[in-house]
Amino acid sequence: MISNKKIQLSLVAVLITFETLLNSTHAIELDEITRTVTLEESGKTIILTPEQVKRGKRLFNSSCAQCHNGGITKTNPNIGLEPESLSGATPPRDNIYSLIEYMKDPTSYDGATSIAELHPSIKSAEIFPKMRNLTDEDLFAIAGHILIQPKIAAEKWGGGKIYY
Secondary structure, eight states: OOOHHHHHHHHHHHHHHHHHHHHHHHSOOOOHHHHEEEOSTTOOEEEOOHHHHHHHHHHHHHHTHHHHGGGOOTTOTTSOSSHHHHHHSSSOOOSHHHHHHHHHSOBOTTSSSBOTTTSOOSTTTTTOGGGTTOOHHHHHHHHHHHHHHHHHHGGGTTOGGGTO
Protein backbone atom coordinates (compact mmCIF):
# COMPACT_ATOMS: atom_id res chain seq x y z
CA MET A 1 0.00 0.00 0.00
CA ILE A 2 1.26 3.46 -0.95
CA SER A 3 1.50 5.87 1.95
CA ASN A 4 -0.10 9.29 1.95
CA LYS A 5 3.33 10.85 2.26
CA LYS A 6 4.51 9.20 -1.00
CA ILE A 7 1.37 10.35 -2.81
CA GLN A 8 1.84 13.89 -1.54
CA LEU A 9 5.50 13.91 -2.59
CA SER A 10 4.58 12.59 -6.02
CA LEU A 11 1.93 15.29 -6.47
CA VAL A 12 4.35 17.99 -5.38
CA ALA A 13 6.95 16.70 -7.86
CA VAL A 14 4.39 16.71 -10.69
CA LEU A 15 3.23 20.23 -9.79
CA ILE A 16 6.80 21.57 -9.63
CA THR A 17 7.61 19.99 -13.00
CA PHE A 18 4.45 21.41 -14.56
CA GLU A 19 5.10 24.89 -13.09
CA THR A 20 8.70 24.83 -14.37
CA LEU A 21 7.54 23.97 -17.88
CA LEU A 22 4.85 26.65 -17.79
CA ASN A 23 7.21 29.34 -16.54
CA SER A 24 9.86 28.49 -19.11
CA THR A 25 7.40 29.11 -21.95
CA HIS A 26 6.28 32.40 -20.42
CA ALA A 27 9.85 33.45 -19.69
CA ILE A 28 10.68 33.71 -23.38
CA GLU A 29 10.89 37.41 -24.09
CA LEU A 30 10.59 38.81 -27.58
CA ASP A 31 13.71 40.59 -28.76
CA GLU A 32 13.74 44.24 -29.82
CA ILE A 33 13.69 43.39 -33.52
CA THR A 34 10.47 41.41 -33.08
CA ARG A 35 8.97 44.20 -30.96
CA THR A 36 9.83 46.89 -33.53
CA VAL A 37 6.79 48.01 -35.52
CA THR A 38 5.96 50.86 -37.88
CA LEU A 39 4.50 53.82 -36.02
CA GLU A 40 3.26 56.02 -38.86
CA GLU A 41 3.05 56.28 -42.64
CA SER A 42 6.42 58.02 -42.85
CA GLY A 43 8.04 54.71 -41.90
CA LYS A 44 9.10 55.82 -38.41
CA THR A 45 9.30 52.80 -36.10
CA ILE A 46 8.90 52.17 -32.40
CA ILE A 47 9.99 49.35 -30.12
CA LEU A 48 7.07 48.08 -28.06
CA THR A 49 7.76 47.35 -24.42
CA PRO A 50 7.18 43.80 -23.16
CA GLU A 51 4.28 45.23 -21.14
CA GLN A 52 2.68 46.71 -24.28
CA VAL A 53 3.05 43.36 -26.03
CA LYS A 54 1.39 41.47 -23.17
CA ARG A 55 -1.35 44.08 -22.83
CA GLY A 56 -1.98 44.11 -26.58
CA LYS A 57 -2.35 40.34 -26.68
CA ARG A 58 -4.74 40.31 -23.72
CA LEU A 59 -6.86 43.15 -25.12
CA PHE A 60 -6.90 41.71 -28.64
CA ASN A 61 -8.01 38.34 -27.30
CA SER A 62 -10.80 39.87 -25.23
CA SER A 63 -11.97 42.53 -27.71
CA CYS A 64 -11.07 41.40 -31.23
CA ALA A 65 -10.32 37.68 -31.41
CA GLN A 66 -13.96 36.65 -31.63
CA CYS A 67 -13.94 37.83 -35.27
CA HIS A 68 -10.18 38.01 -35.91
CA ASN A 69 -8.81 34.85 -34.30
CA GLY A 70 -5.40 34.17 -35.79
CA GLY A 71 -5.52 37.37 -37.85
CA ILE A 72 -8.38 36.26 -40.07
CA THR A 73 -11.55 38.23 -40.70
CA LYS A 74 -14.52 35.91 -40.24
CA THR A 75 -16.91 38.16 -42.15
CA ASN A 76 -14.53 38.47 -45.12
CA PRO A 77 -11.86 35.74 -45.28
CA ASN A 78 -10.25 37.47 -48.29
CA ILE A 79 -9.06 40.33 -46.08
CA GLY A 80 -7.15 39.51 -42.93
CA LEU A 81 -4.79 41.26 -40.57
CA GLU A 82 -1.63 40.08 -42.32
CA PRO A 83 0.77 42.73 -43.71
CA GLU A 84 -0.35 42.32 -47.34
CA SER A 85 -4.01 43.04 -46.55
CA LEU A 86 -3.18 45.86 -44.14
CA SER A 87 -0.92 47.63 -46.64
CA GLY A 88 -3.43 47.16 -49.48
CA ALA A 89 -6.24 49.00 -47.69
CA THR A 90 -7.10 52.61 -48.40
CA PRO A 91 -5.66 54.25 -46.44
CA PRO A 92 -3.00 51.66 -45.62
CA ARG A 93 -3.49 50.19 -42.15
CA ASP A 94 0.01 48.82 -41.73
CA ASN A 95 1.18 51.09 -38.91
CA ILE A 96 0.18 51.85 -35.33
CA TYR A 97 -1.50 55.21 -35.98
CA SER A 98 -3.58 54.04 -38.93
CA LEU A 99 -4.79 50.98 -37.01
CA ILE A 100 -5.75 53.20 -34.07
CA GLU A 101 -7.66 55.48 -36.43
CA TYR A 102 -9.42 52.43 -37.87
CA MET A 103 -10.37 51.17 -34.41
CA LYS A 104 -11.78 54.59 -33.61
CA ASP A 105 -13.73 55.04 -36.86
CA PRO A 106 -13.58 52.04 -39.23
CA THR A 107 -14.11 52.32 -42.96
CA SER A 108 -14.52 49.81 -45.77
CA TYR A 109 -11.35 48.34 -47.27
CA ASP A 110 -11.39 50.99 -50.02
CA GLY A 111 -11.86 53.74 -47.41
CA ALA A 112 -15.02 55.02 -49.10
CA THR A 113 -17.67 54.04 -46.54
CA SER A 114 -17.93 54.18 -42.76
CA ILE A 115 -18.60 50.75 -41.27
CA ALA A 116 -18.79 51.96 -37.66
CA GLU A 117 -22.27 50.47 -37.23
CA LEU A 118 -21.01 47.04 -38.35
CA HIS A 119 -17.49 46.87 -36.92
CA PRO A 120 -16.70 47.39 -33.23
CA SER A 121 -15.11 50.80 -32.77
CA ILE A 122 -14.81 53.67 -30.36
CA LYS A 123 -17.29 55.60 -32.53
CA SER A 124 -19.87 52.83 -32.08
CA ALA A 125 -19.09 51.98 -28.44
CA GLU A 126 -22.77 52.28 -27.53
CA ILE A 127 -23.47 49.34 -29.86
CA PHE A 128 -20.32 47.36 -29.03
CA PRO A 129 -19.80 47.35 -25.23
CA LYS A 130 -16.30 45.81 -25.44
CA MET A 131 -15.07 49.08 -26.97
CA ARG A 132 -16.45 51.35 -24.24
CA ASN A 133 -13.53 51.29 -21.85
CA LEU A 134 -10.63 51.09 -24.30
CA THR A 135 -8.22 54.01 -24.00
CA ASP A 136 -5.80 55.31 -26.63
CA GLU A 137 -3.10 53.39 -24.76
CA ASP A 138 -5.18 50.22 -25.10
CA LEU A 139 -5.70 50.82 -28.83
CA PHE A 140 -1.94 51.40 -29.21
CA ALA A 141 -1.23 48.05 -27.54
CA ILE A 142 -3.81 46.24 -29.70
CA ALA A 143 -2.35 47.77 -32.88
CA GLY A 144 1.12 46.71 -31.75
CA HIS A 145 -0.12 43.17 -31.18
CA ILE A 146 -1.57 43.04 -34.69
CA LEU A 147 1.70 44.26 -36.22
CA ILE A 148 4.05 41.91 -34.37
CA GLN A 149 2.02 38.76 -34.99
CA PRO A 150 3.35 38.16 -38.51
CA LYS A 151 6.85 38.05 -36.97
CA ILE A 152 5.75 35.53 -34.35
CA ALA A 153 3.17 33.38 -36.13
CA ALA A 154 4.57 33.87 -39.65
CA GLU A 155 2.25 32.43 -42.32
CA LYS A 156 -0.30 31.32 -39.71
CA TRP A 157 -1.27 34.93 -38.95
CA GLY A 158 -4.08 35.70 -41.39
CA GLY A 159 -3.82 32.19 -42.85
CA GLY A 160 -7.51 31.48 -42.41
CA LYS A 161 -9.07 28.03 -42.46
CA ILE A 162 -5.77 26.35 -43.20
CA TYR A 163 -4.60 27.02 -39.64
CA TYR A 164 -7.67 27.98 -37.59
